[in-house]
Amino acid sequence: MTVIGHWINGAAVADTARTQDVFNPATGQASRQVALASRATVEQAIANAQAAFPAWRNTPPAKRAQIMFRLKQLLDQHSDEICALITDEHGKVLNDAAGELQRGIEVVEYMCGVPDLLKGEHSKNVGPAIDSWSERQALGVVAGITPFNFPAMVPLWIAIPAIACGNTMVLKPSERDPSCMLLIAQLAKQAGLPDGVLNVVNGDKEAVDTLLTDARIQAIGFVGSTPIAEYIYATGCANGKRVKALGGAKNHAIVMPDADLDNAVTALMGAAYGSGGERCMAISVAVAVGDATADALVAKLKERLATLKVGPGTDNSNDMGPLITRQHRDKVIGYIDSAEQQGATVAVDGRGFTVPGFENGYFVGATLLDRVTPDMKAYKEEIFGPVLCVVRVGSMAEAMQLIDDHEYGNGTCIFTRDGEAARYFSDNIKVGMVGINVPLPVPVAYHSFCGWKRSAFGDNGMYGPDSVNFFTRRKTVTQRWPAGGVRETAQFNFPSNQ
Numbered sequence: 203m204t205v206i207g208h209w210i211n212g213a214a215v216a217d218t219a220r221t222q223d224v225f226n227p228a229t230g231q232a233s234r235q236v237a238l239a240s241r242a243t244v245e246q247a248i249a250n251a252q253a254a255f256p257a258w259r260n261t262p263p264a265k266r267a268q269i270m271f272r273l274k275q276l277l278d279q280h281s282d283e284i285c286a287l288i289t290d291e292h293g294k295v296l297n298d299a300a301g302e303l304q305r306g307i308e309v310v311e312y313m314c315g316v317p318d319l320l321k322g323e324h325s326k327n328v329g330p331a332i333d334s335w336s337e338r339q340a341l342g343v344v345a346g347i348t349p350f351n352f353p354a355m356v357p358l359w360i361a362i363p364a365i366a367c368g369n370t371m372v373l374k375p376s377e378r379d380p381s382c383m384l385l386i387a388q389l390a391k392q393a394g395l396p397d398g399v400l401n402v403v404n405g406d407k408e409a410v411d412t413l414l415t416d417a418r419i420q421a422i423g424f425v426g427s428t429p430i431a432e433y434i435y436a437t438g439c440a441n442g443k444r445v446k447a448l449g450g451a452k453n454h455a456i457v458m459p460d461a462d463l464d465n466a467v468t469a470l471m472g473a474a475y476g477s478g479g480e481r482c483m484a485i486s487v488a489v490a491v492g493d494a495t496a497d498a499l500v501a502k503l504k505e506r507l508a509t510l511k512v513g514p515g516t517d518n519s520n521d522m523g524p525l526i527t528r529q530h531r532d533k534v535i536g537y538i539d540s541a542e543q544q545g546a547t548v549a550v551d552g553r554g555f556t557v558p559g560f561e562n563g564y565f566v567g568a569t570l571l572d573r574v575t576p577d578m579k580a581y582k583e584e585i586f587g588p589v590l591c592v593v594r595v596g597s598m599a600e601a602m603q604l605i606d607d608h609e610y611g612n613g614t615c616i617f618t619r620d621g622e623a624a625r626y627f628s629d630n631i632k633v634g635m636v637g638i639n640v641p642l643p644v645p646v647a648y649h650s651f652c653g654w655k656r657s658a659f660g661d662n663g664m665y666g667p668d669s670v671n672f673f674t675r676r677k678t679v680t681q682r683w684p685a686g687g688v689r690e691t692a693q694f695n696f697p698s699n700q
Contacts, residue, residue, distance in 0.1 A: 206236040206380050208243060208404055209387040211250040212397030217243040222377060222406075227293035227524040228514035230562035234291075236380050239405035244372070244412040247401040251343040251370035252418050254398030259340050259368045261396075263317040266366055270314045272393035273362075277307050280389060284382050288353055289515040291379035293524040293564070294477050296515055299354075306358030308647040309665045313366035319670050320367065329697070332682040338674035340368030341420040341444070345413040347434065348383075349426045350376035350526050351480040351586075357383050359651070360423040363669035365399055369420075372401045372413060378526055380404045414438050421673065423664070424448065425482070427584070428610075428656050435659035446660035446672055448653060450584040451612035454487040455641060456601045456627070459495050461617035465639070467502045469617070473641035474590040475510065475568045478522050482657075483613045483635070483642050487574070487581065487591045489601040496594045500549055500572050503590070507550045510568050513557045524564040525587060531564040534587030538569055541580035541591070547572040552588060576604060584610070598623060606632045611654030615641050634658065 206224065208215040217239055223232035239247075258266075277284070285299035294302070313319075322337035346360035357375055364371050375383040387402045403409055413419055414437045421444035424434045428449030438445035455473070457466050473485035490496035515523035525531045535553050542548050552567025566588055574581050574591040581591055595601045605614055615637030616627045624638045634654040637643035645651055650666035652658065662672040684690075 203232070204234045206234055206384065206404060208237065208239055208247070209384055209400075209402040210243070210247045211254075211401065212391050215243065215246075224291055224378065224380065225527065226290055227526055228516070228560050228563045230528065230564060234381070236377050236404050238377065239403040239409045241408055241412045244403050244405065244409050245416065247372045247403050248343055248413075248416055248418050250398040251372055251401055254396060255340075255342055255370045258365075258370055258396060258399050261368070263320050263368075266368070267314050267316050269390075269394045270310055270316070270362070270366055273390055273395070274307055274310045274314065276389040276393055277303070277310065277386070280385070284354055284385060287382040287385065288379065289523070291381055292350060292353055292515075292526060294480075294515050295518060295520050295523050297518050298477055298523075299515070302352050302355045305644070305647075306355035309358050310362050312647040312666070313362050316366040319667075320674070328680070329682070331685055332680060334678065334680045336676050336678045338367070338670065339677050340674060342369060343418050344369045344371055344421040344423070344673060345419050346371060346373040347410055347413065347422065347424045347426070348373065348375050350378040351477065351482070353379040354382050354386065356425050357386070359665045359669075360425075361400060363665060364423070364673045365395070367670060367673045369673055370399045370401075372403060372419070374403050374405055374409050374413065377404055377406060410434075411437075414443070415441050417441075419443060421445065422447075423672070425664070431659055444660075444672065446658075446662050446664070448482065448651070448658050448664065449656060450610055451482045451484075451653065451657050452487060452581075452584055452608050452610045453483060453485050453613045453615075454489050454601075454605045454608070455485045455614070456489045456491065456598065456605075456616040456618075457495055457499055458598065458616065458618040458620065458623065459492050460619045461495075462619065462639075463495075463498055463502060466617040467499065467506055469639070469641040470503065470590065471506055471510070475522050475588045478525050478566070479588040480526065480586055481642075483644050484586075485615070485641050486585060486589065487593055489593050489595055489604060491595055491598055491601055493594060496572070496592060500570065500592055503570055504550055507568050507570060512555065512565060512567055514560055514563070522568065522588060524560075525566060526564070528564050530586070531566055534566050534585055534589065537580045537583070537585045537587070538571070538589060541571050541574060541578055544575075544578045544580075546574045546578060546580065546591070549592075576607075598627070602627065602631055609656045612657035613637070613643055613653070615639070615643060634663075
């Protein structure tokens with residue numbers, strides 16, 4: 203069986219003393235093994251990144267941008283190969299994998315403008331013959347720890363802004379679907395990225411803790427569950443590192459009585475069940491204002507769910523593939539069980555779902571839970587599966603209070619024809635990303651991904667302008683060249699323009 207290793211200093215590295223299986227979720231069969239890096243291997247990657255930093259830091263931003271351009275072209279050219287690896291190890295449908303990759307490529311495109319993004323500010327004659335300017339300088343060696351649900355997009359979100367800004371990177375992708383990031387690292391070398399600038403180590407907690415505690419790592423970007431995000435943030439900060447850590451979510455969609463219900467149902471189908479619900483921006487709660495709205499919404503969703511196609515991701519006629527592991531499948535089923543036991547109505551039941559020819563795959567059918575209440579476990583916790591909860595409320599104010607009271611604040615949306623209601627909602631809701639008749643308000647590459655509350659830890663979001671701020675630090679220089687041989691007398695008061 204093929205063993206997936208690491209990419210350090212521009213070359214493949216084995217370190218296969220510890221391995222674990224990588225499964226194809228559609229078949230339930232191990233297709234590869236992945237090597238779990240030892241502390242020594244991670245330290246080797248950090249050392250190589252540190253050695254590469256001085257030359258990369260001093261590479262003109264325009265030359266770094268040229269490498270980004272070439273990488274973008276190579277990612278486009280090899281997209282089918284990358285997407286096949288995503289589908290084989292994650293399970294999502296190939297079309298969905300292509301969409302994920304494209305959103306990552308858009309970040310590469312944005313960072314092609316890094317010469318402009320790194321421009322500082324200049325002020326002449328802030329004092330007699332004194333000029334002052336600011337510039338943004340790279341931090342050094344930085345790290346990324348990324349999740350299984352977007353094995354191409356999220357690594358590109360973190361690694362590309364970091365290296366385009368002049369840092370060197372040690373990236374630890376998820377050990378559940380590691381192959382596509384190794385291919386991307388090889389393409390980066392082909393694009394002209396110097397050895398040691400981007401290093402990929404596969405591993406588990408031993409690799410993570412090495413990155414969190416090694417003094418050479420200056421900053422860490424993380425995406426994953428909230429408990430791990432808190433651990434990453436607390437441990438990284440305690441070790442003097444700059445940290446941004448994105449955690450879990452429970453994203454609500456308010457459906458108002460005046461909403462275009464057909465459009466809302468179409469939007470909810472993709473937002474709730476795309477990628478099998480394994481998205482931190484998935485809509486997992488539909489908040490229906492009024493019983494009449496709820497009854498109509500549930501009826502239309504049941505009608506549409508009857509046509510949803512679930513099967514292996516290699517078949518683009520399918521709408522949804524399997525979940526990532528057997529354990530996660532069982533966990534999602536447990537949430538459905540608990541909701542039913544606590545009084546929810548299982549309007550559409552995805553338990554016991556099988557696909558002919560793929561009986562050992564990790565499939566859960568699309569599930570719709572009606573009359574869910576805020577005290578239920580299925581409402582309070584992130585399910586991360588193809589389960590949409592319908593909560594019934596009496597007013598928009600009650601719906602907004604429900605959202606504001608939840609511990610997570612990643613994304614939300616409202617379906618309405620009322621511009622005043624939409625504006626009030628977007629102005630006042632306590633959530634970081636808001637959609638108005640848009641179910642997945644994931645910002646484009648030149649804005650920044652910015653969850654609130656316990657969905658994000660740290661002051662910066664992912665990609666966009668926030669990524670430049672995060673992976674650089676401002677330096678301000680004040681300079682004077684006295685003219686005409688003039689020498690001033692000593693001044694003992696604090697300098698000012700007075």
